[in-house]
Amino acid sequence: MRRAVYPGSFDPVTNGHLDIIKRASEQFDEVIVGVLNNSKKTPLFSAEERVNMIKCITSDLPNIRVRSFEGLSVNFVRECGAQVIIRGLRAITDFEYELQMAQTNRVMAPDVDTMFLITSLEYAYLSSTTVKEVASFGEDLDKFVQPVVADALRNKFRTRIMQ
Numbered sequence: 001m002r003r004a005v006y007p008g009s010f011d012p013v014t015n016g017h018l019d020i021i022k023r024a025s026e027q028f029d030e031v032i033v034g035v036l037n038n039s040k041k042t043p044l045f046s047a048e049e050r051v052n053m054i055k056c057i058t059s060d061l062p063n064i065r066v067r068s069f070e071g072l073s074v075n076f077v078r079e080c081g082a083q084v085i086i087r088g089l090r091a092i093t094d095f096e097y098e099l100q101m102a103q104t105n106r107v108m109a110p111d112v113d114t115m116f117l118i119t120s121l122e123y124a125y126l127s128s129t130t131v132k133e134v135a136s137f138g139e140d141l142d143k144f145v146q147p148v149v150a151d152a153l154r155n156k157f158r159t160r161i162m163q
């Protein structure tokens with residue numbers, strides 16, 4: 001079985017991430033979306049919320065599984081019995097960080113390869129950070145994220161304003 005892991009923060013998952021998930025699902029028998037639960041960072045959404053949003057928007061894709069993980073991506077990849085890490089590349093600005101991470105991962109785990117998918121042109125500008133910025137001003141999010149994610153963002157910022 002050809003199995004890949006797509007690790008990331010997904011805080012929250014964007015249409016750009018979904019595009020990568022769909023395209024990876026066509027290349028592998030199974031793709032496991034790995035949501036990093038990093039105790040050193042304070043994400044907007046808990047790992048459980050992030051996992052549930054991704055599960056919801058990928059429910060029509062039979063070969064996608066979604067799990068949270070802690071620690072190193074390569075350890076999670078091995079635990080999943082996968083051979084490949086999937087990452088999306090939007091622009092040259094992503095390249096240096098991705099190259100460093102892929103090389104480090106390769107030194108730690110020569111049995112695991114990283115494969116990059118070039119982000120579709122319509123999502124090349126999109127990031128979770130900019131989506132959160134837009135959401136914080138109460139603007140329309142429908143071009144950036146799926147409806148369930150837009151609702152979750154609206155709820156999150158409404159709750160924050162009321163606090």
Ligand code: PNS
Pocket residue numbers: 007008009010036071072073074100101104105
């Ligand atoms: O969505 P992101 O924030 O760009 O994803 C980054 C992620 C989660 C893939 C990366 O930070 C990661 O793999 N973190 C776990 C620790 C690790 O394995 N680091 C790689 C060695 S430098």
